[in-house]
Amino acid sequence: MSSSVKDAVKAFIRENYLFGDETVELADDASLIENDIIDSTGVLELVAFVEEHFGVVMDDAEIVPANLDSVDRIVAYVGSKTSQAIAV
Amino acid sequence: MCGIAGYYGGVPEANSLLSAMAFALGHRGPDAHGTFAVPEGGLAHTRLAIVGLEDGQQPMSNAAGDVTIVFNGEIFNYVELRDELRAQGRRFRSGSDTEVILHLYDKFGEDCVSRLNGDFAFAILDRSRGRMVLARDRMGVRPLYYTEKQGTFYFASEVKALLQVPGVEAEIDPVALDQIFTVWSPIAPRTPFRGISELEPASVMVVESGRQTIRSYWSLDYPDRSEAPHHISEEAATEEILALLTDATRIRMRADVPVGSYLSGGLDSSVIAALGAGMAPDGLKTFSVTFDSAEHDESAFQEEMAKALGTEHRKVSCNEGDIASIFPEVIRFTEKPIIRTAPAPLFKLSRLVRDSGLKVVLTGEGADEVFAGYDIFKEARVRRFCARQPESAIRPHLFRKLYPYLPGLQRQSADYLASFFGADAAPLDDPLFSHRPRMRGTAASKIFFSGDLRAQLAGYNAADELVSRLPQNFARWHPLHQAQYLESRFLLPGYILSSQGDRMAMAHGIEGRFPFLDHRLVELATSLPPEMKLKGLVEKYILKRAARDLVPQNIAKRAKQPYRAPDSSSFTGAGDLDYVRSALGETAVADNGLFNPKAVEKLRAKCLTGSVHGFRDNAAFVGILSTQLWLQQFSTSKNRAAEAA
Numbered sequence: 001m002s003s004s005v006k007d008a009v010k011a012f013i014r015e016n017y018l019f020g021d022e023t024v025e026l027a028d029d030a031s032l033i034e035n036d037i038i039d040s041t042g043v044l045e046l047v048a049f050v051e052e053h054f055g056v057v058m059d060d061a062e063i064v065p066a067n068l069d070s071v072d073r074i075v076a077y078v079g080s081k082t083s084q085a086i087a088v
Numbered sequence: 089m090c091g092i093a094g095y096y097g098g099v100p101e102a103n104s105l106l107s108a109m110a111f112a113l114g115h116r117g118p119d120a121h122g123t124f125a126v127p128e129g130g131l132a133h134t135r136l137a138i139v140g141l142e143d144g145q146q147p148m149s150n151a152a153g154d155v156t157i158v159f160n161g162e163i164f165n166y167v168e169l170r171d172e173l174r175a176q177g178r179r180f181r182s183g184s185d186t187e188v189i190l191h192l193y194d195k196f197g198e199d200c201v202s203r204l205n206g207d208f209a210f211a212i213l214d215r216s217r218g219r220m221v222l223a224r225d226r227m228g229v230r231p232l233y234y235t236e237k238q239g240t241f242y243f244a245s246e247v248k249a250l251l252q253v254p255g256v257e258a259e260i261d262p263v264a265l266d267q268i269f270t271v272w273s274p275i276a277p278r279t280p281f282r283g284i285s286e287l288e289p290a291s292v293m294v295v296e297s298g299r300q301t302i303r304s305y306w307s308l309d310y311p312d313r314s315e316a317p318h319h320i321s322e323e324a325a326t327e328e329i330l331a332l333l334t335d336a337t338r339i340r341m342r343a344d345v346p347v348g349s350y351l352s353g354g355l356d357s358s359v360i361a362a363l364g365a366g367m368a369p370d371g372l373k374t375f376s377v378t379f380d381s382a383e384h385d386e387s388a389f390q391e392e393m394a395k396a397l398g399t400e401h402r403k404v405s406c407n408e409g410d411i412a413s414i415f416p417e418v419i420r421f422t423e424k425p426i427i428r429t430a431p432a433p434l435f436k437l438s439r440l441v442r443d444s445g446l447k448v449v450l451t452g453e454g455a456d457e458v459f460a461g462y463d464i465f466k467e468a469r470v471r472r473f474c475a476r477q478p479e480s481a482i483r484p485h486l487f488r489k490l491y492p493y494l495p496g497l498q499r500q501s502a503d504y505l506a507s508f509f510g511a512d513a514a515p516l517d518d519p520l521f522s523h524r525p526r527m528r529g530t531a532a533s534k535i536f537f538s539g540d541l542r543a544q545l546a547g548y549n550a551a552d553e554l555v556s557r558l559p560q561n562f563a564r565w566h567p568l569h570q571a572q573y574l575e576s577r578f579l580l581p582g583y584i585l586s587s588q589g590d591r592m593a594m595a596h597g598i599e600g601r602f603p604f605l606d607h608r609l610v611e612l613a614t615s616l617p618p619e620m621k622l623k624g625l626v627e628k629y630i631l632k633r634a635a636r637d638l639v640p641q642n643i644a645k646r647a648k649q650p651y652r653a654p655d656s657s658s659f660t661g662a663g664d665l666d667y668v669r670s671a672l673g674e675t676a677v678a679d680n681g682l683f684n685p686k687a688v689e690k691l692r693a694k695c696l697t698g699s700v701h702g703f704r705d706n707a708a709f710v711g712i713l714s715t716q717l718w719l720q721q722f723s724t725s726k727n728r729a730a731e732a733a
Contacts, residue, residue, distance in 0.1 A: 019687035035530035041496040041702030
């Protein structure tokens with residue numbers, strides 16, 4: 001599950017923010033903001049992607065760097081949301 | 089206002105070269121042209137007749153005939169200077185300001201520039217002393233470029249005239265491109281043309297005996313923070329500003345043709361139009377640009393101001409597709425790649441002025457630099473406020489207040505706002521503290537640079553170069569003054585006064601005049617305490633006070649709306665034109681070698697879906713397209729290949 005989530009997230013970031021540039025190394029724990037990959041509009045694009053691709057709904061309070069500022073954080077966030085959904 | 093060009097040294101075909109250079113500058117001076125050639129050098133001039141209509145022809149020589157000048161611009165205090173010189177026994181043969189410079193040069197040599205209050209670029213061929221002297225105004229309103237080829241020195245108002253010189257090639261300078269994609273313009277003296285330089289503002293250059301010597305005759309200076317502040321009451325400062333601004337406008341109304349005014353709907357142009365209207369005996373004509381999109385349009389405020397002043401008001405709309413249709417022409421005149429489309433509507437506006445029969449307009453440009461009006465100044469203050477308490481969840485909400493016109497930002501959490509603006513990480517003693525978020529946001533667009541270009545630029549950092557250009561006492565200034573310096577010294581001449589200013593106006597033979605950039609007013613404003621300019625988060629506080637009886641309260645109190653134009657969205661829908669597809673197509677991008685063709689294709693596809701709203705993507709789109717157009721229009725090798733085909 002998490003590897004497919006990670007692949008999907010990485011593919012989205014590479015396609016949408018890096019425009020397919022393969023020369024940029026994208027470490028799983030690298031900050032998307034500090035590495036100038038994402039700006040304020042980019043965050044909203046990311047939220048739309050997470051919601052549409054993984055079928056979760058993000059509350060405003062969840063749209064924070066702690067949940068979205070690296071591949072690892074996005075994967076963990078999606079994992080927590082989908083496991084909540086299964087538990088329910 | 090005019091175009092000037094020439095050389096110092098020998099050239100084989102002097103007259104044909106001078107004619108070609110003048111022809112390339114024809115748009116700057118449609119009223120007349122003239123050339124002057126002697127064995128030592130040559131001068132060319134295209135004239136926009138504004139002062140001394142009958143007797144101001146150039147090139148103009150002194151009575152002895154051994155000192156000859158070409159001059160672009162206006163000396164606004166020429167009347168007082170001429171009276172002073174007459175009182176000293178000097179005789180004048182014309183009513184023009186050009187002759188005043190000749191007399192002052194005769195008396196003071198190149199130091200004459202410090203007596204001039206004006207917007208000027210000139211070249212003096214001084215055969216009596218065997219040299220050429222060139223100078224440019226303090227803030228960089230009028231342009232001046234130069235190069236050297238086979239021992240001969242060449243200069244011109246625009247690079248397109250220098251490209252008439254045999255052997256001068258148009259090749260893009262990768263470092264300039266890096267600078268544009270970081271700080272929005274090349275850092276002078278560098279230009280986008282490799283080997284062609286710009287004379288920096290407030291500089292005098294002497295060319296003699298094969299040497300070029302450049303010195304600065306004026307500089308922006310701010311008070312030392314460690315010293316006792318300059319004591320002046322708000323009331324006194326208000327009065328002094330109003331008196332100086334009134335005088336700055338008065339001398340900028342001097343012309344032998346009618347003077348009009350731009351009217352954006354904001355405070356700055358409204359103040360200038362109000363002052364100008366009171367000084368125009370036959371009434372003032374005002375000119376505005378309007379937009380279809382509500383987020384850019386200010387027509388309600390423009391109409392209100394025009395009605396309040398009773399001006400004859402004209403406007404031109406900039407609709408979807410308009411920017412795209414004129415963009416190649418715009419780049420032909422900016423002569424620089426640009427990362428915003430904002431110059432394009434001003435191109436349409438100056439055409440409206442010309443079609444209305446005017447040659448001169450006042451504008452409110454400069455007030456935001458001089459009196460701290462830009463959002464970037466407030467942003468830096470909020471970032472420092474946040475940095476004092478990095479854990480605060482409340483403080484970053486202030487960023488929303490700064491950018492009510494950016495919907496993407498309004499929806500962000502405090503954590504994200506703090507991260508985007510670097511409020512929790514940026515060192516407070518960074519000399520570029522105020523501008524780091526903007527520079528980083530812009531430089532992110534370099535992701536589209538090709539591998540070759542990145543390799544050429546390896547190890548280069550435009551921000552570091554900017555730091556290396558700061559004056560010694562910069563560190564002793566207040567942070568607001570540091571930020572004002574960065575705007576006024578680099579972006580103002582490099583982009584605002586050039587790409588948005590001189591070039592867009594002169595494309596249609598229109599002279600812009602800038603009362604806020606009168607050096608007396610600039611010097612007063614730099615001396616004022618920072619809190620008088622940015623009071624809390626109220627921008628241009630003291631100017632608003634000075635303007636309270638000049639403009640309706642509605643305009644005086646409205647939140648600042650920065651001048652912007654639709655960027656990448658201009659090139660979708662009606663703006664998705666053939667030339668855009670061709671310039672951004674894989675073949676053209678690969679041929680030019682500066683950008684990654686596949687990434688550019690993805691960016692364009694994203695733009696066409698209408699999903700590009702972020703600063704980085706917009707800057708990249710406009711920057712790449714304008715660079716491709718620049719190469720098409722100027723690159724010598726491209727043009728030769730096209731001719732051969």
